Amino acid sequence: MSGATLFVVKGGVLGMIGSPIPSHDSSIPRAVPVNQQDSRGEKREGTARSTCWRLRFDILVSSTFGNEVKDVENGAGAVLECRFNPVLLSRDTAFYWIRTNKRDKDNVAIGERPLEDGYDVDFRPSEGRYDLYIKGATYGRDNGEFECKLKEVGTGDELHTKRFQLTVLLPPGVPKVSPTAPVAVEGRTIDLECSSSGGSPDPQIKWYREGSDEPLESVLIPGGGKDQETRGILRVVPKKEDDGGKFTCIVWNRALPQGHTLSSSLKLTVNYFPRVTVGPENPVLVEEGGRALFSCSVDARPPPNSVTWTRHGKFLATGYTFTLDRVSLPDSGAYVCQADNGLGQLGQASIDLELLHGPMVSTEGRREAGEGEDVQLTCQVQSNPPPSRVDWIKVGDSGFRRSGHRLTLPQVTAQDAGVYVCKAVVEMEISGLREPKRREGNGTVELVIRHAPGSSEVKVAGAAVVGEPLTLECGSDPPGWPIPVYRWWKGEDYDRALPSASSRFVVPSIDMNAQGLYHCQAENALGLGSPGSMMVEVNQRPRVIKSPPPSTVRKVGDPEFSVSCTAQGKPKPAVEWLKDGDQVGLEFEVRNEEEEIEGGRGIYRVKSTLSLHRALGPEDRGRYTCRFTSPIGEDESSLLLRIQHLPIAVESRRDLKAAADLGSDAVLTCKVRAFPRPTFSWRSGTTLNPSPGGKYETNSSTIQGDLHIGVLQIKGVTNNDYGVYTCEARNELGSTESVVSLGARGPPESPEELEAQAIGPNWVLLGWMEGFDGGFPDTLYHVSASKRTRGEKDRPLMFDCIDNNPCNITGLEEQSTYEFQVKAINRKGESGLSSTAVLSTALHASGIPQPEQVFYGEEAKIIRFSVISASLQLLGIAELEDLGGNWIPISASPFIIDSNIVEVPVGAEEAGILRTVRVKTCLRQHPDICSDGVQATRVRSLSGPLVAPWSFPLEYLVTVVVCSVGFFVALALLAYCCCRKNSKENDKGFEANASLVRPSLVTGQPPPPYYANGEPGYGTANGIYGSAPRYGVADGGGTNGGGSVNSQESLWKPPSSSVEESSSSAKGFYPYATQCHNPVPHLSAPTTTTDYSYYHKEDASFYSRGEDPYGMGVPDYFIQSPNSRVFNESVDSTSVGRTKRVIHEVIV
Template sequence: MNSTIIFGVLLFTMAIGWLEASIGLSTRTITEKQGRNVVLSCQFERLTDRDRVMWSKNGIVLSVNQEISGDKQKYEIIGKYDLIIKNIVGNDDGHYLCQNFDQRLSMTIILTVLTRPTKPELYQTNETLVEDNLAVFICSTQGGNPSPTYTWLINQIPINGSYFTVSSNTSELRLPLEKRFHNEQLICQVNNKALENPLSTSRTLNIQYKPEINLRHGQTLVTNLNLLVIENDRLTLDCQIQSNPSIIEPIAWLKNGVSMTGINSPSLTLQTIKRSDEGEYTCMTSNSIGRGQASVHIRVQYAPIIRLTGGGVISENKRLVLTCIVDAYPSIDSYEWYKNDEKLNISSLTSSYIIDKISKYDTGIYKCLAKNSLKYSNGSSIEKFDKTQTRVTVEYTPIVTSLTPILALDLFTLNIKLQCDIDSYPESTIIWTYNDRQIFNSNKYSIIKNKTSSYLIIQQLQSNFDYGFYSCNASNKLGKNSTTIQLRSKDIPETPTNVNITSLTYSSISLKWQPGFDGGWPQSYWVSLNNSLWKETNESQYTFINLKHSQTYNIIIRAQNRLGQSQNSASIQAQTKDVPITKEDLPQIEYSTIYYSEKILDYRLNNSSFISLKVPLCLRINIYNHSSICERIVTSSGVIKLDEQYLLNILNVSMCVDQYEDYCGQTRSVETKRELAFNWIFILIASIIIVFFLILLGLCIFCIIQNHKRRRNKNHDIITSSLKKPSPQHPIVIESTHSPHKLFSYSEQQLQSSFSKIAEIQKIDQFKDKQTNRLIVTTTTSTGTNGNFSSSTSGSSDPIISNPNSSSLSGSDQLTVTDFYPISTVTTNPNDLPLPSAQNDLLWSQSQYGSYGFPFYTTTNNMHEIISNKNHTKEDSAESGYSTPSKMNHQSKKTVYEVVV
């Protein structure tokens, strides 16, 4: 204890002395959050282990060199006298001094500890929170370095800072209450640098408010003051109420401020909307805070209802006003007016139709149609309309006309009918006069009348006094009118009048005139050009063609009937148009091609010269034995569709002035291109291939037939040459039989079938006698050893006969052609040969077949006899019919086989 005191006194003495002479190097500031460790460093130059370094806080020594004089759990010296302060708290704030006694140096470090405030607490000063009142809320906290900041939020939305104040550890919020804050969270947050996240507290607001009412139409919330509905539809209004506290009165519905009795439910339904239902509808209720209501004005939309004024009977030249009076909501979008079901071309916005000076042609049925659009609450609309009509009848003075104002007849003509047509309203009174004297029904005159016509019938023209002017007079309450018909004798026609030019081109003049009276006979017209070229026509018009441009022509017209020509003639002067271009300036044709498959003429002109021209042009196509045609063109290149009859007769083309086909440029020949369609090419190729195969097939058949003939002729020549040789002395005759018996079986003989030599066996058929159907066979005299026979044949062309050893059947028990011929002698006439007994003859049966291609053999005595020239033994004649003779023991013995294919 004493030593500690002495140590402290010593340190104090040293510090006092050192302070008097030490030099301060620097002052540093360190800020750190509460609860962390902080390191304070002494940064002296040339610091050694012998230097004496002391740490102190606010004059209290904490350590000297490595020795801690304070709380050793709190402080620690590391490295070159660096001081560690562990788990700092707010009390660790202060000035820390590091002193080097040997160097008389010092360093000051100001430590600031950031401390956390406590969790805030939120208080409400108002007993209840009522809408539109001012509520006061207090939020408080303790501690914290630096002092905490406050933030107020409603449902995570910050409140404007003008609504709250902040003192040392408290914030006060003065909040105007609104209904929308009900059930929202009021949050108070505190924060400073020591906190990682702000500290907060909250409170649920319970705002009391009067009932809030919304009206809903179907699924749509009514937000406008007006609600459009359509007449005869169904309407339902739902009253949706929000209230805190609950309502204390039942729901009430009002129309135009008057309570609707008997309706207390949240829904109001109008089953069929009428126009009388239009008005303001209100839903109303209340609670302890106050009364709430919502209103909407229902506007009933309906289709137009039209009433048409004006019309009826009106006199000619009066003013007509037709007015469409419409009752509709919304207002009319458009009007339409019709006369006799034909739409009139007037503005769609006018509701009146006016005729300032009406005439008889305005008589008819007039119709007015009005449209409007009715809108639904979902934004769609429907168009509605109504229409009505009225009849307008115009009164007018009679209009009297005659189709034949002049009538030429011969004397003593019977039943002359004069007709006049009357158009009037009201109906007219008709009077016929002759030379201003009224005509009545008599033996000479008859008057017939209907609604629109009147007829004066003269029984007979008795004298020239009956010729003259007959008048048809019509009158009604509005006035009168008449027409005159001249009855005269037949004469030459009158001169045509009103000659007019109807068309002028570079090379043609067209004119038309008004015919005069024909004199009672059919008339025609003679038209002259410059009094030299006369043309006759039955029409009252004519066209001169092939004229020259810019030339003046005098045209004269006369009428003619069977009595002669008109006394005078009508004349007119006309000049053809001038061509504003020379032939040399016409565009050149660069190419022209006819495509037969498409039936078109493709052309192209010189584009530069074509564009500069303002004259209409045509492409003249000259056709063989036909008049040319000139097709108007508007582009420098294109195609012209041609008739099929002209395709093969086109000679050339040229460029001409339109309507002046003789004024043309140079002609150009036409190229032609014949294009075959794909299907025709395919058909052509297929046809060639088919014909080729047919020819090839015919050649093959011809070759097969020729080959077959050659083979038959060759076989015939071989046998013929064989028959011409000397005949044998003892021929063998084989006759037909019908008793089938096998000479031997295939299994006993064990011979291989030789189908390749069937043709050789078939040659035997050529040796049959045509009369007896017998096969004539000659035998030979042969000698051999051990069953081998030798023969010699000369003069035979048959390879089988000439070379018996080459046959596949030679040397075997099968029959070959050589077995039927003698080696030395051959007879050429089989009828001269002696025939043996029929019982000893071998019979050839072509109708019998053996198995595996071998024949059957039969005899009349059910046994086979082998016919031979020499050395017949008893053993041979006594053999079984099914035994096979052996060549080893019988040198001249042969067996005859029948092979049937």
């Protein structure tokens, strides 16, 4: 049997050359590690590919029946040794070599003579040698089988045969992969082919997956020669994970240097079925009535052409998201997202919708039980998720609370009767929300205990007033069950009492006879309760019974004036006189006559007379009102006094001038007060002759009462029209003249008399007297506010008041002093600054201490309360609640609070109608800024003094803290000095004993440098932004440089400073505060000025005249932002027709 060579590698037999060899034959080749010597003693070295097993195949020479396998490099020489036993020469022997290749089979040598070039023989028969020498081996000639034969001449018997399988080594060609860019479908088999030709012997081909050193199972199809391709086929069933995977084929044969291979790679693209993921959570938790949002993400190649939502197999919607609004219980369940990308298999995922709902609490509603019985109340709660807490509370009993679904009350009494509330709390974790939602549900049970009524008490609903209904309420404690009937009687008329099912006794309209003692008594089947009583005092609202005439006319110079009116009421009404809504001055005399009506049961009649004992003047005209008030109401009557007088000019600075440009129309006005109505005439040197449609036109009108205005209109103004005009107003009592100057339009005049009309904690309402507007009615006003800090002014804040006067300045700091100035601006320029008004903001109401321990003693008729000590000047105001729910100050209010304990008497009339009283504290300087009112507790008597609440003033507390810190610092310095002194003495001792070696406990490093707390320039007066944040040196938590425990570093290193918050006085703009003018801090100040004049700005785009309608450097935000929001003036200011604008300008 002829020999054969097998190539065995990892994965099995890939191929063989020659005939099969029995498995027991020792000629099967071995896999030998790289760098191991082979059978020929040659050592081959090389670096095999990192992803391959580094194998080397020895060329084994097998001696199976005289056959050998031999390799020769192309162009090299080879020796085929044919050895035999010389004994065979005893016979006549013929020697020859036969070659078999792909072309033919022929002799190459006979005897000692070669038959072709390139061959030679070593013929030494006596030595048993017949070797064939091959020179310059080539593949086409020498790649094949060589046979050395010895035959007996004559008989043809083979005496000796030796076969050689000669392989001419040729390296394989570069491998080619097919397809080069394969596209596979998930689950469908694809063959990847790697081929190589030109190699001898046929190469080995292995496939590898990137990232793995293990070869993949593949099929090797040998080519059988260098001119035929050897193919390695890798069969892949692709998965999604194979998409983008890199596959490499490795080619090798024995012609390649040891450790060298050829390779080629491809990248596999896999079209895979859709992978569907649903969210955002699964299940989706949604509260009932809310919105459910489902999302579906699909991973597929190619992308899906269809994404649909279904439920129970029914189509719902398409798209990656699906929304359900106002979800309810039937919407709960599974929803399926399906995706299809045309590969024949759908991808889908299911998401569940779980409906959450708050607790639905059900109870039995009412439970009736007898005294001494055990009662159990049950609360059933339905919710998703289950309730986290279930509590029972009792209405009217803040101390009652039980937990659990069941409430057990053992041996109940009448005091246990009432309304019990079962309160369930559910915490719902809703998809998409970070914080859980809390939902509560309540259920009530009315527990009634069968018992007899107790003592009765009578209460009146409101004050008893003549002509109004009277309602009395009878209540028993305990109330009694079954529901009792009530008996009502007045005085001693018990026999006339009739039972009533209602606890209320109502008289539709009462008179003074309804006054008296009322009784009520409750009764049910279980017993009779004790009666209750109440004394009803009937009052009468103030009512004017004699009024002055509606109006009267007097003349200037009349010697005196008086008016009177009469009213009656209970309690006795107080009277005040008003002139045009304000209290009359001290020059008026008020005389009151009071008398109690006989048999009127406390009704008083009050007659009041107002007198003026001097000659009347025009200023005395007006409406005079007598107003009668009591705690239960008020009434009033008025008289209009008209004074006949000659015209009196009503002039202001702006009325004395008029302005108009050449060619335009001018309007001049003059105002006078006069009665009867005057006539107006105008002249300028000579009397003007006005006519309708002419150069001059005049008219007049009555503004209000005896205030009249005359108007002169000049059409087509020329230079000759500029000058002085005289307006004469005349009636039958005389005349007056006013002078009005007409000129060209120009800048406005400076405002004057700047003052505060109201002040709050962070706002000031400013008003001023306007100067002449220069002929521009739409003149604007700008206000600057500079805060005073320790005697110095901060950079001013600018406010644009537009045309509002007064103007509300907001965004100020509490309890701070500001300097205010105002200037006027129109299209021709701006005025100078007004005089400075120095004003301080008030304390916020939340900083005012509230009254504490407020009591009202019914016997003494005194309100007593306490106030925490504070360095504030306070006023107190005590108020009664009237029938309409309004709070009316008592007669003693306001009163000064100058101690911690305050007592305020209440008048007898006020005490008679007092139902509820409250007390609040206010600032003396700003009585309109007050704390919240605290309602007084009614007690029979005020027994024992109140304990004044202790407080420690803040300034004292700061002083104590500072002193304490200073004391401890001084103590620490003293200890440090002592330690230093001792250290020096020890150092001297160490020098004296220098021969002794002692360990040093203090490092020799110098102390670290001092760190300044903050950076230069922060928080200085020159900083653009005022007080800026300062940053201290960061403290690492240990010593600098990691000093030793005993180092002195802590004496040098300051404590770490935290970041300080910026406290700039400039507040931000709050667009939602539509009632305010807000300050805007100026962010840059290229030029500081001392007035409001216009200065050239570098940024012409922002301060250009084209953007400013007035040309004064103020940006017009109406042009830049046509859609800007409108912020109206506050209720304390005049109405505006334009929005406020931010002024970016700083006045220093």
